[in-house]
Amino acid sequence: MKCVILAVVLAVAVAAPAPETPSYGYTPPPEPVKILKDDRTQGYDGRYTVAVEAENGIVLSESGSPDGPEGAIVASGQFSYTAPDGTPVVVKFVADENGFQPESDLLPVAPEFPHPIPQFVLDQIAKAAQEDAAQTQYGTTTPAYGR
Secondary structure, three states: OHHHHHHHHHHHHHHOOOOOOOOOOOOOOOOOOOEEEEEEEEOOOOOEEEEEEEOOOOEEEEEEEOOOHHHOOEEEEEEEEEOOOOOEEEEEEEEEOOEEEEEOOOOOOOOOOOOOOOHHHHHHHHHHHHHHHHHHHOOOOOOHHHO
């Protein structure tokens, strides 16, 4: 009887499909993406251009020059790709003395200023001003809310 049970267990083990990925969550790396275009130029004065295009649709173009304050590099360009949900993404950018400044329809936009200030905020500002005035009247310089 034990031999029959052992034979059934072995038959089930051999017939079971092999798992596609090991149980510990390993995912094999994706196939490398071919680079279709990679043009780069570098000038002796610090000017440069880069143009890269990959077979998966990623495109980058950038140029820069030492036109910033004290010869700092000022760069501009754009990159594009397709998001996993199929949305085309295009980001234009400038990088200069004001930092990296991206522009895209997909980036969040802060509300226009001045935006309406809620009444409770205005009330709190008025209360703080009253407390400051009261403290100054009594000769102390430390605001009551700062202690």
